[in-house]
Amino acid sequence: MGSVTIYDVAAKAGVSIKTVSRVMNNEPNVRPVMRERVLAAAGELGYSPNLSARSLAGSRSFVIAVFVDAALTIDHWQSERGADYLSRIQLGATLVCRDAGYHLLIELIDHEGPQVRQEVAALLAALKPDGVILTPPSSDNAVVLELLDKAGTPYVRVGPERAEGLGPRVHMDDVAAAREMTEHLISLGHRRIGFIVGEPRYGASQARREGYFEAMRARGLPISDAWIRQGDFTFQSGLDQAKALLALPDRPTAIFASNDDMALGCIAALAEAGLMTPGDVSVAGFDDSPSARFSRPQLTTVRQPVAEMSSVAAKLLIEQARNGAVSERPVDELLPFALIHRASTAPPPR
Amino acid sequence: MGSVTIYDVAAKAGVSIKTVSRVMNNEPNVRPVMRERVLAAAGELGYSPNLSARSLAGSRSFVIAVFVDAALTIDHWQSERGADYLSRIQLGATLVCRDAGYHLLIELIDHEGPQVRQEVAALLAALKPDGVILTPPSSDNAVVLELLDKAGTPYVRVGPERAEGLGPRVHMDDVAAAREMTEHLISLGHRRIGFIVGEPRYGASQARREGYFEAMRARGLPISDAWIRQGDFTFQSGLDQAKALLALPDRPTAIFASNDDMALGCIAALAEAGLMTPGDVSVAGFDDSPSARFSRPQLTTVRQPVAEMSSVAAKLLIEQARNGAVSERPVDELLPFALIHRASTAPPPR
DNA sequence: ACAAGGCCTGGGAGCGCTTTCAAGCCGGGA
DNA sequence: TCCCGGCTTGAAAGCGCTCCCAGGCCTTGT
Structure with missing residues (x-):
C-alpha cells in the first residue's frame, strides 16, 4: 500500500515535484542532468504516476473506451456466433494502447435500450475517457453520437455503415x-x-x-x-x-x-x-x-482489416489527446480489404 | 467540459457535499427525505461521480483489470487460432462489471519477457485496480503472483493449471x-x-x-x-x-x-x-x-464454463472490494463442465 | 554596459471526491 | 431534571498529480 509518490521521487532526486512531473511527461525545458537524476530516482523507487491523480488534475485520462453493444454480447454468450469480430477490434486497440501508455476500457452499452441517454452520459461523466472507439452497430447510433459530441469526447467509428457526416470513421469499402x-x-x-x-x-x-x-x-x-x-x-x-x-x-x-x-x-x-x-x-x-x-x-x-481498423482508430484518438487539438478536416480512413483465394471457388461445371 | 460536480448537486439539494457523497455510496445514516432530495437533484442534473476523483480520494478504484498474455494476443493477430477463449473470459467479466458499476480494463502483459516485474509493478501502481483477473498462461506465472501479493491487489486466477496454494482460483476439472x-x-x-x-x-x-x-x-x-x-x-x-x-x-x-x-x-x-x-x-x-x-x-x-469462470471471478473480486476485507479461507471454485454429445462419436465399425 | 528575452525551476492553487472528526439533535434512563 | 449515547449532518483535510505564474539565471542585442 505504501506506494511511491511523486514526492518520494522529488525528495530522492533533490528537486521539486514539478520537475519530476515535467520529466514524467516528457516536457521540454528540463536540463538533461536533472532529467537523468529524476529518471534514476524514479527507477530505483519503482515509481509510476498514479493514473487517477493524473486524470483528475490534468486534462487527459489515458483511457480509451470501447463501446460494445450489450445485446450483441449477451447474444454471444450462448449463441452459435463467435465474438470474432469484436475480439479482433479489441486486439488492435489493445496493442496500440499498450505501446502508448494508454489503457483500454471495455464498456457494454445497451445501444437500443430506453436508458441509452442516461447510461452513456453517466459513463462519459464518470470515465472522462480521452477517446471512444465505437463498434457496430452502435457506431451508427445517433443518440450515442450526439452525447459524445455534447460531452466533447473524441470518438472514432470503426466499421460504421451509415454515410459520412456522422463523425470520424475508419472503415473499409x-x-x-x-x-x-x-x-x-x-x-x-x-x-x-x-x-x-x-x-x-x-x-x-x-x-x-x-x-x-x-x-x-x-x-x-x-x-x-x-x-x-x-x-x-x-x-x-x-x-x-x-x-x-x-x-x-x-x-x-x-x-x-x-x-x-x-x-x-x-x-x-x-x-x-x-x-x-x-x-x-x-x-x-x-x-x-x-x-x-x-x-x-x-x-x-x-x-x-478489423484489427487494423481499431488500431488506426486508437492511434487517431491518442494522437488527438496528445495534441489537445481536434483535427481540422474530418477523419475518414479507408482501409484496404483483400480477396483471399482458397479452394471453394472454381469454374462452373460445364 | 462544464461537467456536473458533487458541489452542483449539493447546492441544488441544499445539503453539504458529504451528504451527497453518502447518498451516492449508499451509506446508512441519511434521512430518507434527504436521500430523496439528493437523488432528485442528481437526476435532474445528470450527475455521475467522477471515477478518478473517487479512486484518488478513496480506497476503491471501481476497476477490475484482466491480464492477458501479450505474446498470445499478438499471435492471434494473424495466426489461424481464434481468440475465442479470451473473448469468452472477457464477456463474463464485462457483464458482471457493468451490473456492479465497475469497469473492465484489458491489460496486455508480456508474462515471460524480461520486463515483467517492472511492467506489472508499474501497471498496479498506476491503475490501483480493485482486483485482477489472471488468464492463462499468466495465471500460473510466479512473478506476476508475487507482485500482486506484494502490492496487496486481490486477484483471481481463471482456469489456472498449476496446483493450489498459489492464490484464489476459479477453474474446472x-x-x-x-x-x-x-x-x-x-x-x-x-x-x-x-x-x-x-x-x-x-x-x-x-x-x-x-x-x-x-x-x-x-x-x-x-x-x-x-x-x-x-x-x-x-x-x-x-x-x-x-x-x-x-x-x-x-x-x-x-x-x-x-x-x-x-x-x-x-x-x-x-x-x-x-x-x-x-x-x-x-x-x-x-x-x-x-x-x-x-x-x-x-x-x-x-x-x-469459460464465461462463467470469469464472471465468478469478477463477482468475487468486486465483493471483496466492497467488504474491504480479504476472505478468510482460500477461494477455490470448481465449476462444472458438460459433455456435449453431438454426431462425431458413435460405436466403432464392427 | 544595460535591457530584453529565453531557458529552467519551484511555489501554490486546485481537480472532485472520500475520510476523519466534531458538532448538533433527539430520546431514554437515572 | 440532567447526562449519555445514537443518529444526522457538515467542516476541513487531504488523495497525487497538473497547471498557472513568478522568479532566478543566462544569453543576446544595441
Whole structure:
C-alpha cells in the first residue's frame, strides 16, 4: 500500500515535484542532468504516476473506451456466433494502447435500450475517457453520437455503415469488396450466382448486396430474385438458404454468402445434397474468420482489416489527446480489404 | 467540459457535499427525505461521480483489470487460432462489471519477457485496480503472483493449471472432463483410442492427457505410445497428427483431440483419407468452440464454463472490494463442465 | 554596459471526491 | 431534571498529480 509518490521521487532526486512531473511527461525545458537524476530516482523507487491523480488534475485520462453493444454480447454468450469480430477490434486497440501508455476500457452499452441517454452520459461523466472507439452497430447510433459530441469526447467509428457526416470513421469499402468477389466469380465463368444477404440490422449487409448487384449489372448478367436469399449471419441460416437455392429449377453455379459462417453453412448444405464444392457449386464468403481455413474445401473469402481498423482508430484518438487539438478536416480512413483465394471457388461445371 | 460536480448537486439539494457523497455510496445514516432530495437533484442534473476523483480520494478504484498474455494476443493477430477463449473470459467479466458499476480494463502483459516485474509493478501502481483477473498462461506465472501479493491487489486466477496454494482460483476439472469423455468413447465400444495432446506450455494439456490415461487404465485398456500424438492446439496439427494415426497398422477407431480446432483437423484428415466420421472413426474435441457446430458431423466435445469462470471471478473480486476485507479461507471454485454429445462419436465399425 | 528575452525551476492553487472528526439533535434512563 | 449515547449532518483535510505564474539565471542585442 505504501506506494511511491511523486514526492518520494522529488525528495530522492533533490528537486521539486514539478520537475519530476515535467520529466514524467516528457516536457521540454528540463536540463538533461536533472532529467537523468529524476529518471534514476524514479527507477530505483519503482515509481509510476498514479493514473487517477493524473486524470483528475490534468486534462487527459489515458483511457480509451470501447463501446460494445450489450445485446450483441449477451447474444454471444450462448449463441452459435463467435465474438470474432469484436475480439479482433479489441486486439488492435489493445496493442496500440499498450505501446502508448494508454489503457483500454471495455464498456457494454445497451445501444437500443430506453436508458441509452442516461447510461452513456453517466459513463462519459464518470470515465472522462480521452477517446471512444465505437463498434457496430452502435457506431451508427445517433443518440450515442450526439452525447459524445455534447460531452466533447473524441470518438472514432470503426466499421460504421451509415454515410459520412456522422463523425470520424475508419472503415473499409464493403461495396467494392463484394463487387470484386462477385466479379471474381463471374470471371471464373459463373453466370447464375446466388447471394445470401446478412442480418439486415447491419449496414454492411446492404453494402455487400449492393456490391453484388453492381458487379452483376456491370456485366449485364440477369439477377433473379430467387437467387437473393435473406440470411442472418448464422451458420444455420447459410445452410437453410443454400438448401433453398439448390432446390431451384435453375440453380446457381456459385453462391456468395455475406459472411463466412453462412458460407460454411452453404458448404454443409452442398455436402448434404451430395454436391461437391467447388466442383458442382462454388462458394465464397466474407470476413476471413478463423474457421474459413478449417472447412474443406478452404473458403475463398474477403479479408477485413478489423484489427487494423481499431488500431488506426486508437492511434487517431491518442494522437488527438496528445495534441489537445481536434483535427481540422474530418477523419475518414479507408482501409484496404483483400480477396483471399482458397479452394471453394472454381469454374462452373460445364 | 462544464461537467456536473458533487458541489452542483449539493447546492441544488441544499445539503453539504458529504451528504451527497453518502447518498451516492449508499451509506446508512441519511434521512430518507434527504436521500430523496439528493437523488432528485442528481437526476435532474445528470450527475455521475467522477471515477478518478473517487479512486484518488478513496480506497476503491471501481476497476477490475484482466491480464492477458501479450505474446498470445499478438499471435492471434494473424495466426489461424481464434481468440475465442479470451473473448469468452472477457464477456463474463464485462457483464458482471457493468451490473456492479465497475469497469473492465484489458491489460496486455508480456508474462515471460524480461520486463515483467517492472511492467506489472508499474501497471498496479498506476491503475490501483480493485482486483485482477489472471488468464492463462499468466495465471500460473510466479512473478506476476508475487507482485500482486506484494502490492496487496486481490486477484483471481481463471482456469489456472498449476496446483493450489498459489492464490484464489476459479477453474474446472480438466482431468475429470477428459476422463469422462474417454469413458464415453470406451462405453461406445472403442478400445483403440488415439489421443492428441495440446500445446505443452498449457497445463490443461497435461491435465487432459492425464484424464485420458486414467480412463484407459481404469478399464484396463492398453495404451500404445503410438496412439498419443503431440499437437499444438491448431487445426493443422490436428490434421497432421490424425494422418499419422490413420497410417498406423492398427489404427485407432476413435480419436480424442485436446481441443476443438484439432478435432476439426482430424475430421478433415479422415475425409481426405476417404473415411467417414463417425462411421469409420469417431472424433471427440474439447472446448465447445463455435466452430464445433459448424463441422459436419457436428462435434462431440466438452463444454468449458469459460464465461462463467470469469464472471465468478469478477463477482468475487468486486465483493471483496466492497467488504474491504480479504476472505478468510482460500477461494477455490470448481465449476462444472458438460459433455456435449453431438454426431462425431458413435460405436466403432464392427 | 544595460535591457530584453529565453531557458529552467519551484511555489501554490486546485481537480472532485472520500475520510476523519466534531458538532448538533433527539430520546431514554437515572 | 440532567447526562449519555445514537443518529444526522457538515467542516476541513487531504488523495497525487497538473497547471498557472513568478522568479532566478543566462544569453543576446544595441
